Amino acid sequence: MRIYENIYLIPSFVNCYLIERGDYCILIDTGTLKKARKIIHNIQTNFPEKPLEAIFITHAHLDHTAGLKTLGQLYGSKIISHEKEKPYIMKSEKMPARDGFIGKTFSIFSNLLSGTEYPVDQIVTDGEVIYGLKVYHLPGHTPGTIALEDLETRALFCGDIIDCNKKGDTILPPKKLFAMDYDQALKSSIKMLQASKPSAIFPGHGKPITEPDAAIKLYLEEYS
Numbered sequence: 001m002r003i004y005e006n007i008y009l010i011p012s013f014v015n016c017y018l019i020e021r022g023d024y025c026i027l028i029d030t031g032t033l034k035k036a037r038k039i040i041h042n043i044q045t046n047f048p049e050k051p052l053e054a055i056f057i058t059h060a061h062l063d064h065t066a067g068l069k070t071l072g073q074l075y076g077s078k079i080i081s082h083e084k085e086k087p088y089i090m091k092s093e094k095m096p097a098r099d100g101f102i103g104k105t106f107s108i109f110s111n112l113l114s115g116t117e118y119p120v121d122q123i124v125t126d127g128e129v130i131y132g133l134k135v136y137h138l139p140g141h142t143p144g145t146i147a148l149e150d151l152e153t154r155a156l157f158c159g160d161i162i163d164c165n166k167k168g169d170t171i172l173p174p175k176k177l178f179a180m181d182y183d184q185a186l187k188s189s190i191k192m193l194q195a196s197k198p199s200a201i202f203p204g205h206g207k208p209i210t211e212p213d214a215a216i217k218l219y220l221e222e223y224s
């Protein structure tokens with residue numbers, strides 16, 4: 001479903017985004033295995049002649065990475081993440097424990113709920129621009145979470161460093177239960193919104209917000 005300029009949303013409980021470029025397309029997060037089939041269908045329907053050149057992974061949690069192997073193998077795409085997230089995506093290291101008692105208990109499952117053992121080809125650093133996307137390194141939800149700002153449209157792909165509500169008019173703080181370090185994640189979300197001037201907010205969960213100025217102002221007033 002085309003939602004904004006050259007951006008396509010593949011929705012469900014986790015959002016993935018396809019960006020159509022000149023002669024290729026790129027993907028931000030793969031979602032679940034079932035979602036990978038929807039992404040393939042989307043590419044075949046909308047731009048079958050454009051290969052999936054690169055897949056950006058905002059962070060290693062399984063709801064964002066489970067389809068990685070299927071898509072990576074099918075298209076031979078370049079897999080891109082932050083250096084700090086790479087070992088968790090590839091499952092060569094265990095994801096650190098989450099915040100608080102519930103988080104620590106829940107984190108028994110955190111390694112199970114992260115990564116796919118699929119190789120990351122390229123690492124990116126804070127401030128780097130790649131495929132027209134500016135990288136923000138925003139630790140807290142996980143160590144190597146990134147957000148990506150499309151310099152052409154100023155659309156901001158946020159992963160799980162913020163959420164949006166179901167109506168698509170309010171930015172919500174990162175979920176405490178799933179954050180490795182909630183305070184750090186909150187700081188990262190503020191940093192991201194202060195450093196960027198997005199024309200649209202595309203979250204990992206919740207409804208995207210176009211014309212987000214009022215929602216950003218409200219969020220910064222409440223949490224910074």
Ligand SMILES: [Zn+2]
Nearest residue numbers: 059061160178
């Ligand atoms: Zn997450």
Ligand SMILES: [Zn+2]
Nearest residue numbers: 061063160204
């Ligand atoms: Zn998520």
